[in-house]
Amino acid sequence: YVIYTSGSTGKPKGVAMRHRSLRNRLVWMQQAHELGADDVILQKTPFSFDVSVWEFFWPLMNGARLAVAAPGDHRDPARLTELIRRHAVTTIHFVPSMLQNFIACDDTQTCTTLRRILCSGEALPVELQRQALKQFHWAKLFNLYGPTEAAIDVTQWAFKDDSHGSVAIGRPISDTKTCILDTDLNPVP
16 A cells, blocks of 8 residues: 655655555554454544554454544544543554643543553653553553554553653564664664
């Protein structure tokens, strides 16, 4: 498939993704998060963004249900809260700025069916991580990182508590290698 991104350049470009990369990502997600028939993912990301790809295919590949939000619903925390309660959503994705708006909404603590909150697309601030873990103490919070060119996300960090002084991008997903480069773009330990 082809998806458009500006990446770090600020200039839109089409990125051709191999099915093999997407399949690896989806198989890893299932191994890491184990969706079942009782799970519901809220598909709310506009389909022009790479996250929408896993929102569509992950539940359908694993027998979970897919609840599809109407266009624009992703901008309204009250509407998202209502959709989560109505469909008993267990898994949702937020970019951190959207998570901040969601947490600020009065009724979000009633979203007790949530089991997994996945964040990516922006740096997740420590204070927001703490707020999310406190407000949704029954759910698991995950920080994911990856450029569109690498099949959505390539690393994950799972939060066990709010005692971390920083938010890590995590460790590579299966069948993926990550490298840290110096200023000359050479791999470093």
